[in-house]
Amino acid sequence: MGVEIERKFLLSGEDWRALGEPVLLRQGYLCSDPVRTVRVRIEGEAGVLTIKSKSTGATRGEWEYPIPLPEAQELLDRLCERPLVEKYRRRIAYAGFTWEVDEFLGENAGLMVAEIELPSEDAQFEKPAWVGQEVTGDKRYYNSSLIRFPFSQWTTP
Structure with a gap:
């Protein structure tokens, strides 16, 4: 079984914008059940x-499989729940780890988070100055939650 150990944080400041190359991600959910x-x-x-x-x-458990690009596009266009989640991701190396910084678009525009994958839940790591409050356990920040309750509809982050 694949395992993902990930912590999620809000961003603080704008210094991260000068780091990493932004890559567009488009994703959709065939199933967004919380389980x-x-x-x-x-x-x-x-x-x-x-x-x-x-x-x-x-x-959590995680299993990933490459699929042909035309099939991925067709699944996004025809079968995935709406809205799709679109964002720019930057991968930024810092103190021995890679941070993934996401800047959301569309109905989630304005939301910006940083995630770090760890080898264990108790792994120690150094936070860059541009990493702020931790939101790991807050389900509102799950990408699968953002299709049902987009950031643009939140009254308070």
């Missing part, structure tokens, strides 16, 4: 199908 999600993503010229289990703390 399990099935996601289709196009990142650059690559299609990926991802299955994730419910989170326990910062850990």
